[in-house]
Amino acid sequence: MAAAAAAAGGEEEEEERRRVPEPLSAKYIGSFAYLTVKDRLPTILTKAVDTVHRHKKTFFEKYGQEGVEAEKRAIGLMSKLRNELQTDKAVIPLTDEFPDAAQWNTYIERQQAALGPEEFPSWFKSSWLFMECYMYRRIHESILLNPPICDFDVFSEAKIQSFFSSQDAILIVCTYLQELQRKIENFEESQLKDEFMLLMQVALWGNRCDLSISGGQDNSQKNNPLASLESLKSFILVDDSERVWNLLVNNWKNKTSQTTPIRVDIVLDNSGFELVTDLVLAYFLLSTQLADEIHFHGKSMPWFVSDTTRRDLDWTLKNLQASNHASLSMCGNMWEQNLHKGVWVYHDHLFWTLPHEFSDMSQDAPDLYSELHKSNLIFFKGDLNYRKLTGDRKWSHTISFDTALQGFHPAPLCSLRTLKADIQVGLKPEQAEQLTLSDPQWLVSGNYAIIQFSDPNPK
Numbered sequence: 001m002a003a004a005a006a007a008a009g010g011e012e013e014e015e016e017r018r019r020v021p022e023p024l025s026a027k028y029i030g031s032f033a034y035l036t037v038k039d040r041l042p043t044i045l046t047k048a049v050d051t052v053h054r055h056k057k058t059f060f061e062k063y064g065q066e067g068v069e070a071e072k073r074a075i076g077l078m079s080k081l082r083n084e085l086q087t088d089k090a091v092i093p094l095t096d097e098f099p100d101a102a103q104w105n106t107y108i109e110r111q112q113a114a115l116g117p118e119e120f121p122s123w124f125k126s127s128w129l130f131m132e133c134y135m136y137r138r139i140h141e142s143i144l145l146n147p148p149i150c151d152f153d154v155f156s157e158a159k160i161q162s163f164f165s166s167q168d169a170i171l172i173v174c175t176y177l178q179e180l181q182r183k184i185e186n187f188e189e190s191q192l193k194d195e196f197m198l199l200m201q202v203a204l205w206g207n208r209c210d211l212s213i214s215g216g217q218d219n220s221q222k223n224n225p226l227a228s229l230e231s232l233k234s235f236i237l238v239d240d241s242e243r244v245w246n247l248l249v250n251n252w253k254n255k256t257s258q259t260t261p262i263r264v265d266i267v268l269d270n271s272g273f274e275l276v277t278d279l280v281l282a283y284f285l286l287s288t289q290l291a292d293e294i295h296f297h298g299k300s301m302p303w304f305v306s307d308t309t310r311r312d313l314d315w316t317l318k319n320l321q322a323s324n325h326a327s328l329s330m331c332g333n334m335w336e337q338n339l340h341k342g343v344w345v346y347h348d349h350l351f352w353t354l355p356h357e358f359s360d361m362s363q364d365a366p367d368l369y370s371e372l373h374k375s376n377l378i379f380f381k382g383d384l385n386y387r388k389l390t391g392d393r394k395w396s397h398t399i400s401f402d403t404a405l406q407g408f409h410p411a412p413l414c415s416l417r418t419l420k421a422d423i424q425v426g427l428k429p430e431q432a433e434q435l436t437l438s439d440p441q442w443l444v445s446g447n448y449a450i451i452q453f454s455d456p457n458p459k
C-alpha cells in the first residue's frame, strides 16, 4: 500500500512540476481570495481614506491650504480606486514617478497580453497576488501624486498603535534576551540549540501580529509570547527546525576554515511585535557567533498595512531607546550600534513590493538574486512571502516545497509563516484532510504555522 501511495505521490509531483497549477484568484467565488477582494480589501481602503481625512487639520497646520488641497485629491484617488475594486474595473497603469512604475506597468502589460483582445486584467478575474499587491501600490500612488503630503504613511498610526499594544510582550522578549546575554558565553552547544529553537519559534508566532489579515483591526501580541510556546508546538504543521539548526551549527563549527563571514538574511514582514522578535533572533545569532552579519530586507513603501519600512525600523529603535525599561533601551542601543557598525545591514529592494512570484526574481531582479546568493541562510517571514515563494498557486498540499519553489534557490532558505491564505505545500498524505476535519479554517486562521526549509545544495 505504501509503495503504491509513494508511486502515486511521485506521479502527482511530476505532473504538477510539469503543469504548474493556476494562481489563486477571486474568480473562484467563495474562495479566501474572493472574500479578501470582496470584503477585506475595501475595508482596508476605507480605513486608509478615513486616516487621510482625519489628518486634514495636521496637513493644514503643516502645509497650509496646499496641504488641504493635497488631502482632498489623495482621498479622491483612493475613493476612485475603491470604486474600481468594487465594480471589477480593468487594471490601469501607474502614473507616478516612483522608480518601480515602469516595472509595474510592464507586468500589467504582460497580464494584458496573456488575455484575449476582449479581455483585461481585473480584480475578480486576475490572480489574487497581483491584485492585492496592485491595491497597495495604487494607494502609494494616490499619496505620491499629491505633494506636499507625498511622504505620508497611511498605515503609520495603525503600526504605532500595534507596537504600543504589544508593549508587555516586547518587554518580555527583550528582558529574556538581556538575561540570555549574561549566560551565553558559558553555554554548551545543546543550550545554544535550545535557545535558538525558542527564539525562532517566538519569531515564528510573532507573525500572527499582522494588520492585513485583521483588516486593520488591532492584532497586537497581548499574552506572554514565551509562556505559550510549548502549547503551540502541536500547531506547527511542518517543522524543519533541526535542519535549520544543523546548517547553522555546521557553519559555526567550520568557521575556522570559512574565509567569508557567515551571513544570515531575514526578509522581514510586519513591524511592531514581529519586528522586535526578528531583531531579538538576529541579535542572538550575532552574539553567539552563529552568524557574523545579518541582512534585513524591508519594504520601500507602506505595504499590506503592517509591513516594515525603513521608517518603521528607525521609529522602533528610537522608541526602544527612549524607554524607561533598561532591557528595552539596551536593546535599542545595541541594535542601533549594530546598524552603525555594519554587522547589521538594512536593504529595501523595490522587488519586494512588486507583484512577482519569487521564481521570477533571477530574471526580473538579478541584482537582488545575486545579493541573496551571498547568504548562508535566508529566513522568509510571514504569509505573503510564502505565497510569493510558492507562486500563490493552487498546489496539492503534498507537493514538495522544492517543487513549489519552481527553481527559486538563491541560498538555503526557511519560511517562518503562520497560515493566513489557502495555500500550503509539503504536508504528509492525509494531513490536510485531517486538519480540515478538525478545523475547517486551518489554512487562513493564523492558528497554525510552519518552519519549512529548503537547501539547494544539501550536504
Ligand SMILES: O=P(O)(O)OC[C@@]1(O)O[C@H](CO)[C@@H](O)[C@@H]1O
Binding pocket: 036, 040, 132, 207, 210, 211, 212, 213, 214, 269, 270, 304, 381, 382, 383, 384, 385, 387, 418, 420, 421
Ligand atoms: O504576510 P503576512 O503579514 O503574514 O500576512 C499577509 C496577509 O494578512 O495578507 C494577505 C491577505 O490579505 C495574506 O497573504 C495574509 O493573510
Ligand SMILES: [Mn+2]
Binding pocket: 210, 212, 269, 270, 304, 306, 307, 382, 384
Ligand atoms: Mn505583512
